[in-house]
Amino acid sequence: MSTPIRVTVWNEFRHEKRNDKVKAVYPDGMHAVIAQALKAAGGMTVRTATLDEPEHGLTPEVLAETDVLTWWGHTAHGDVKDEVVKRVQERVLQGMGLIVLHSGHHSKVFKALMGTTGNLRWREAGEKERIWTVSPGHPIAQGVGEYFELAHEEMYGEQFDVPQPDELVFLSWFQGGEVFRSGACWTRGRGRIFYFRPGHETYPTFRDANVQRVIANGVRWAAPHAQQAYNCLHVKEAMEPIPAQT
Amino acid sequence: MSTPIRVTVWNEFRHEKRNDKVKAVYPDGMHAVIAQALKAAGGMTVRTATLDEPEHGLTPEVLAETDVLTWWGHTAHGDVKDEVVKRVQERVLQGMGLIVLHSGHHSKVFKALMGTTGNLRWREAGEKERIWTVSPGHPIAQGVGEYFELAHEEMYGEQFDVPQPDELVFLSWFQGGEVFRSGACWTRGRGRIFYFRPGHETYPTFRDANVQRVIANGVRWAAPHAQQAYNCLHVKEAMEPIPAQT
Amino acid sequence: MSTPIRVTVWNEFRHEKRNDKVKAVYPDGMHAVIAQALKAAGGMTVRTATLDEPEHGLTPEVLAETDVLTWWGHTAHGDVKDEVVKRVQERVLQGMGLIVLHSGHHSKVFKALMGTTGNLRWREAGEKERIWTVSPGHPIAQGVGEYFELAHEEMYGEQFDVPQPDELVFLSWFQGGEVFRSGACWTRGRGRIFYFRPGHETYPTFRDANVQRVIANGVRWAAPHAQQAYNCLHVKEAMEPIPAQT
């Protein structure tokens, strides 16, 4: 695909305004850092949208012009309007890619597409996370080594209540004793979904080169390819002759 | 499992009361025929529930005592209360098996668990359906031959908008030229879900010996095994020592 | 990937020399027609190799310079040397893509990578095949409609003895009453494998525009992305301290 991938980076953007620790790490919001990284990766045009904009910045027009949407939310999942959730879900089913980041595992959008609770174990202790590649041939693992490390992160542990991934790309080891399926792929309708675990708001995770590379790889993987319309048929359109029933 | 599987057979039960053609085929409702077949299969205790009962017959008490729920709905998906849909979904995620029959592909319960539209192609022409076994070693195919036929059925054709099945058991060939993934398995949370295509209300499909066998096999496959609770952890409970951050 | 994909089109090339009917359809061999189509698709450099060349044309040097190998064999699977089979398998596990065409389902290479017999039902009756898209968002389905037809083909029917595909892209309907999983994807090691059913030697299937498009899409999907080496570790290299056992 030689035309650029049109990415919309969505962020809840509340922690960064209210919490000094987070503000110090992401003064312009996590979305600004993610968007900057994707621009630098090349081959993409990037815009951002946040919760407190009208319609959360996700109007039908914006979604129609979005090939891949990235989603970070945490403290205000309940403030996302059901109408917008439905709109995003429908757009994914029609082919828009979706990259769900970190605490987005509990977003309405992700839960609607998975059909499960998205529940998991967690712990905030600033511990070490080592992310192992289990599918080294997968496009999302391109350029990532056997593993990479984050010195300090929130822990997410199994059991992670999601449908079994179509493809599992990364597994995390945590210093405190847990493991987690950190990079996982699903297809829903025509849309591709990638969940990527790292990204707690109090750590500079989105400034990490490996994390940025994985998100960019995820965007490229999730970008839509084909588009077709659904149809329903009536008897007169049968492709082969069906004798009348007696 | 030597204790009987507790099955609840749910039916919309509207067509059978209003349409003479359907009434002639299923005078006591499709649920009566399905329940009778499951009782005859052995190893199960079976009750029924229908849309027009209070809470659609699916109170928290009934669901708590149900190991596997079978679901047939068609004309009144919209009449199923969201509260009951949520209750059924949660119960599946906790481990209750779910057998979705025919037009149940568009039920709120199935769509909530799949995250997709459940859309498909269809045609009512009373054509022949031949159902092929693609996973002959699967428990749901036990006792079914390489294929079996239904002389007259409604056609459902691809593309069927569901997540890729964890296991595909049956494929249908239709006289008019279509194919369909007719028997498909998913796990959501701790619950197992089996979708089985045949069962249009105007044909005696649920009286067919092969169809009855597959539904009974499906119930046995979907019956819950393990039960565990979710937990979240706090830092003091870390399994391995984590040095304090400086 | 802006550098061209290096494709090697492998053909048994025996039927075309011995059977007048086949020769009439493919005077220069099926590989010539497939290679021509891939060149026309763009973004690829294409060479061919055939069974009766030294080492079947698949020397270590040729394989090292091949990103994606396509394979057509039928009457002489047994003549392919085990040494070459092993070489191809190892190259796939290291990341080379593999497109297995039609009767290649019984090739030593495919069976070694699948671990199953590759058995299926078949019938030569020149019947109609209609190929349905079940994963419309998949890159291999790009540009293909809801279905396409081949007026005359050999029939392959289920049960097809292969591991459940990672992704199922196409299903075939046959005039004589069978169905088949006609387009299926697997990953083995770092290599991606696509099996595509059509292509009996007596029909001009490889001249069909849809078939050519699917094979080109398959090549693009199977082209390798990442490359990493395996390692084994010794205790002194443990990433975290392990106290000595007492």
Next chain:
Amino acid sequence: MSTPIRVTVWNEFRHEKRNDKVKAVYPDGMHAVIAQALKAAGGMTVRTATLDEPEHGLTPEVLAETDVLTWWGHTAHGDVKDEVVKRVQERVLQGMGLIVLHSGHHSKVFKALMGTTGNLRWREAGEKERIWTVSPGHPIAQGVGEYFELAHEEMYGEQFDVPQPDELVFLSWFQGGEVFRSGACWTRGRGRIFYFRPGHETYPTFRDANVQRVIANGVRWAAPHAQQAYNCLHVKEAMEPIPAQT
């Protein structure tokens, strides 16, 4: 299934005869301990077979009477005759269950069925392993909690070169910093295969109650259900009329 499952426990049985440390842990061989545990689990008849018996104890007669085979090998994979490997593979494809234990990941049988190298990272340091349940509703996890621990085990780490599992049941955390897909399910032909990681010969792993429970659950899960024969068809047997080609 009320008739007992017929299990054959296969062991290389070399370490236990040659290495005093191993002999101290398993004086009668690992197979004796595994067989004893399966007998105690109930519902099974259990025999054993070892490498140095004629035909490795796996004659056609023994395999014909085996519903599920468990396999432990390590130092002598190369001594297993190709003829017996082929026999076991064929029997699995026909429906026999296979439980592959620990270093069996490099056995000829497992590699033939997977199509991959089975390579992984490893380290012998007697470190702690914590095994997490990721599919709590799966029959193989029945009765196992959120996790269980082994105080001392050999480490196996990702990337584990196997096809993506049909179902992933357990993940391991290792003290030294690695993770591993420790419990994984595949179906090949009609046969079910379960790989379970723990079981280094120098530790009393097969005496652990959780390990014994998982192996017994695995045997029950892998026991065959249905049996059908393959067929090939000729034109005269077409199910639907095919007009003669002109």
